[in-house]
Amino acid sequence: MMSEKQQAMKKIHAIDFAIHELVLFADTHPESKKAMELMRKYKSAKKAAVKDYENKFGKYICKVSDVPLDTETFTWIDSPWPWETEE
Amino acid sequence: MWQYEKKLQYPVRVKNPNPKYAQIIISQYGGPDGELGASMRYLTQRYSMPYDDVKATLTDIGTEELAHMEMICALVYQLTKNLSKEEIVKSGFDKYFVDHTTGVYPIAASSLPWRAEYIAAKGDILADLHEDLAAEQKARVTYDNLIRLIDDPDVLDPLRFLREREIVHYQRFGEALRRTTDRLDSKNFYACNPSFDKNCGK
Numbered sequence: 264m265m266s267e268k269q270q271a272m273k274k275i276h277a278i279d280f281a282i283h284e285l286v287l288f289a290d291t292h293p294e295s296k297k298a299m300e301l302m303r304k305y306k307s308a309k310k311a312a313v314k315d316y317e318n319k320f321g322k323y324i325c326k327v328s329d330v331p332l333d334t335e336t337f338t339w340i341d342s343p344w345p346w347e348t349e350e
Numbered sequence: 351m352w353q354y355e356k357k358l359q360y361p362v363r364v365k366n367p368n369p370k371y372a373q374i375i376i377s378q379y380g381g382p383d384g385e386l387g388a389s390m391r392y393l394t395q396r397y398s399m400p401y402d403d404v405k406a407t408l409t410d411i412g413t414e415e416l417a418h419m420e421m422i423c424a425l426v427y428q429l430t431k432n433l434s435k436e437e438i439v440k441s442g443f444d445k446y447f448v449d450h451t452t453g454v455y456p457i458a459a460s461s462l463p464w465r466a467e468y469i470a471a472k473g474d475i476l477a478d479l480h481e482d483l484a485a486e487q488k489a490r491v492t493y494d495n496l497i498r499l500i501d502d503p504d505v506l507d508p509l510r511f512l513r514e515r516e517i518v519h520y521q522r523f524g525e526a527l528r529r530t531t532d533r534l535d536s537k538n539f540y541a542c543n544p545s546f547d548k549n550c551g552k
């Protein structure tokens with residue numbers, strides 16, 4: 264079963280995927296107003312999903328630039344890395 | 351440049367290690383139609399592309415292929431975790447194990463190591479885009495074959511996702527090809543090479 268935290272994370276990743284898919288579409292349809300409109304929509308949905316995640320579970324970390332730097336140690340290195348399953 | 355995102359594009363969570371599956375799935379890492387070759391092919395072909403939409407398509411699909419390579423490697427890694435000596439010998443994984451232990455090394459299912467020949471870069475937009483269309487279809491067939499041979503739903507789920515992506519990429523490359531020929535002489539697409547000849551199509 265997925266935890267509430269994993270569910271919130273999954274939602275963000277699903278939105279990331281939708282944005283990526285729209286980017287590929289817009290690469291070959293650069294004149295598509297609809298694609299740009301949907302990208303704007305998903306970008307604001309992403310903002311909301313990250314905010315929701317952070318309210319419940321603390322900082323959302325994906326890129327190294329997301330990592331807080333006021334901690335005892337550099338937490339970017341922390342497991343699990345993406346190819347690892349949580350044990 | 352590239353920046354790492356500490357996540358998989360689509361989750362890979364395998365509960366049951368299975369070195370037999372790992373040995374066939376590894377082809378989508380280091381095989382002729384694998385994700386490593388796909389990524390390097392598109393990211394290499396970019397440099398001789400004359401049109402912005404095609405440069406963008408190759409960059410963005412080539413980048414996504416890196417994420418697919420990571421998913422395939424995650425599958426191989428998880429399928430070869432905590433193996434006993436008996437499991438290694440019985441599954442035939444011993445031949446790989448003796449050279450690479452459980453390190454993830456780019457080879458085809460046939461054990462042929464990855465080759466630079468998989469990076470086709472002809473320097474001609476029509477030849478390169480046709481190569482890419484064929485590559486996506488060949489990768490799709492490889493996923494079809496893997497899906498035929500595998501029963502574990504934890505493994506099938508990410509493989510089905512990756513198979514779908516081949517179809518989407520094929521679609522995008524088809525559009526890139528159409529947009530390319532629209533810019534060329536409709537009576538003779540081959541009159542000049544827009545990847546090389548300065549005034550071709552202008």
